[in-house]
Amino acid sequence: MHILEEKIRKATAAGRPALIPFLTAGFPDRALFWPTLMELDENGADIIEIGVPFSDPVADGPVVEEASRRALSDGVNLRDILRELVERRGLIKAGVVLMGYLNPFLQYGLENLARDAEKGGVHGLIVPDLPFEESAPLRAALKERGIALIPLVGPNTGTERMLLYAADSQGYAYVVSVMGITGERADLAPQVAATMSRARAAFSLPLALGFGLREPAQLAALPPEARPDAVVFGSALLKHLDNGGSAEEFLARWK
Amino acid sequence: MSQSARYGIPDSRGFFGAYGGQYVPEAIKARLDELSRALDAALEDTSFQRELESLFVHYTGRPSPVFHCANLSERLGGAQIWLKREDLNHLGAHKINNTLGQCLLARRMGKKRVIAETGAGQHGVATAASAALMGLECTICMGEVDIERQHLNVIRMEMLGARVLPATSGQRTLKEAVDEALALWISDPDMFYVLGSAVGPHPYPYMVRRFQSVIGREARAQMLEELGRLPDVCLACVGGGSNAIGLFAGFLDDADVRLVGVEPGGRGTAYGEHAASLCLGEPGVLHGFHSYMIKDANGEAGCVYSISAGLDYPSVGPEHAQLKDQGRAEYVSVTDQEALEAFFALSRHEGVIPALESSHALAQAMKMAPGMSGDKALLVSLSGRGDKDVAQVAEMLREHKIRQPEV
Numbered sequence: 090m091h092i093l094e095e096k097i098r099k100a101t102a103a104g105r106p107a108l109i110p111f112l113t114a115g116f117p118d119r120a121l122f123w124p125t126l127m128e129l130d131e132n133g134a135d136i137i138e139i140g141v142p143f144s145d146p147v148a149d150g151p152v153v154e155e156a157s158r159r160a161l162s163d164g165v166n167l168r169d170i171l172r173e174l175v176e177r178r179g180l181i182k183a184g185v186v187l188m189g190y191l192n193p194f195l196q197y198g199l200e201n202l203a204r205d206a207e208k209g210g211v212h213g214l215i216v217p218d219l220p221f222e223e224s225a226p227l228r229a230a231l232k233e234r235g236i237a238l239i240p241l242v243g244p245n246t247g248t249e250r251m252l253l254y255a256a257d258s259q260g261y262a263y264v265v266s267v268m269g270i271t272g273e274r275a276d277l278a279p280q281v282a283a284t285m286s287r288a289r290a291a292f293s294l295p296l297a298l299g300f301g302l303r304e305p306a307q308l309a310a311l312p313p314e315a316r317p318d319a320v321v322f323g324s325a326l327l328k329h330l331d332n333g334g335s336a337e338e339f340l341a342r343w344k
Numbered sequence: 345m346s347q348s349a350r351y352g353i354p355d356s357r358g359f360f361g362a363y364g365g366q367y368v369p370e371a372i373k374a375r376l377d378e379l380s381r382a383l384d385a386a387l388e389d390t391s392f393q394r395e396l397e398s399l400f401v402h403y404t405g406r407p408s409p410v411f412h413c414a415n416l417s418e419r420l421g422g423a424q425i426w427l428k429r430e431d432l433n434h435l436g437a438h439k440i441n442n443t444l445g446q447c448l449l450a451r452r453m454g455k456k457r458v459i460a461e462t463g464a465g466q467h468g469v470a471t472a473a474s475a476a477l478m479g480l481e482c483t484i485c486m487g488e489v490d491i492e493r494q495h496l497n498v499i500r501m502e503m504l505g506a507r508v509l510p511a512t513s514g515q516r517t518l519k520e521a522v523d524e525a526l527a528l529w530i531s532d533p534d535m536f537y538v539l540g541s542a543v544g545p546h547p548y549p550y551m552v553r554r555f556q557s558v559i560g561r562e563a564r565a566q567m568l569e570e571l572g573r574l575p576d577v578c579l580a581c582v583g584g585g586s587n588a589i590g591l592f593a594g595f596l597d598d599a600d601v602r603l604v605g606v607e608p609g610g611r612g613t614a615y616g617e618h619a620a621s622l623c624l625g626e627p628g629v630l631h632g633f634h635s636y637m638i639k640d641a642n643g644e645a646g647c648v649y650s651i652s653a654g655l656d657y658p659s660v661g662p663e664h665a666q667l668k669d670q671g672r673a674e675y676v677s678v679t680d681q682e683a684l685e686a687f688f689a690l691s692r693h694e695g696v697i698p699a700l701e702s703s704h705a706l707a708q709a710m711k712m713a714p715g716m717s718g719d720k721a722l723l724v725s726l727s728g729r730g731d732k733d734v735a736q737v738a739e740m741l742r743e744h745k746i747r748q749p750e751v
Contacts, residue, residue: 195643223365244371265370
């Protein structure tokens, strides 16, 4: 079993959803990023997704995009992120996943990326703008190093496409809760239950639900069979941190 | 529409050779697949073709003529310069060929609303007009900064019934407008995204090429009619590359016709001073497709600059990338200064004020003409009229940034 799947299964066994905070590298600023990440790690994060900033993040909403823009203007880049992960190797208890757009990864070189990600203790990658058809080179490079390429599916992803991903994925499947881009929403759209059920049938992997999560009550509103094994928080966490809130407070709501 | 067997048709994954494709999230992929199916069906349907051709004639005023620049050619002393007058289309540019096609397709798909991004406002105005004609609700996303700079176009779009939505994040220009438009599009299944150039994920580059190919198809027949033979060289400016691919489409199979794409060389070849993606960029993935792009050392979209708002894009249509690698088309760049000289020359000697975008293509023709014999013909796509640029040029003159050449 892949280590990311193991992390989530352990939470399930403990009767709770696994917690997956998303933090853009260099957020809230360069000095506070690593302490914030460690605080998430110490306060119950099972997996931490680190956002690699990109100039044109087509799948992200305004909050993550702004974080990305700020990080870029502070000079945050993939090379530094990987180098700093290597320096902290063994210190992070949570699973580590990099989420970023394809071009910076291409620029770095896919083989180099897989090698340095492994050195830095990265367990998985999410590349929103890389559909299955174009993923073979990266998938192969990562597989060799035991790094999972996490599929990202949503309400308008057909069952056939889910099966396509399911046949060649490890770790977990990331289910986008609503049509559209990342960002917190007051209510999970009614289609979430249907999407989750379809994903459940297609994937044997645990399911993480994201894009729009703010509070546990949103999950309680879902029928039990549609509840996810893990929850991902992006925009809500970034906003909370930007307003001076702590990572510990944020995670406390979900424990 | 006849199609070349060798050129212009992407493979099943949307690639022109190594370029193009669909580098997009699943949520967008599903919408693109829906669009691909609808486009293929429409292109097979003669009633769709007939309706579009009828609009081209009765609404746009096609065919746009070709015009021999006798005065300018004589002054330059060399090859004869001809213009394909896309500036004479309704709204004054080639953009309408594409927005009519896409809005007609949107209506055929049963979409209620269209959305488009716009920078300088030309594509926004063309989309707003096409949507008004088809009875579609229209939203145009435009950066807050561009809204201030292009106030007249904002008024035009609103008169045409469009809602102009300011993009307020980041640098508040075209890029943010694209993000805003994409976000609204993805969350609304009844909405159609009208893309303005031959860029983006498949099927957009292919679709835009098909709708713009009317330029080259007409031009080929018109040159045969006028000269009894084909032009020796066809030239067009290349930002995203839609008017260029439209013109080239008519001549790709004519191996003896040289095809020259002209990129914005801006103030020079240093990084940040130009937007010459094919001449000076490298392959990469941006905005959902693989092509030549201008990027920094980390693979981020690079800084670009051009005097012309319609050309400063950090990537370029994927079919151009393929034509460059194949050597079927050549790509060069001309500077702001050279484009301005062409802008003044055509105004002064032919009584036609060209768009600054189109002035780039003309500038290259003016460079080439003197070195060629008088029986050769250069055909330039005059993609738009220059009325929109007059205020900008006047301001540059007033501030002594440029000088109007003496006659």
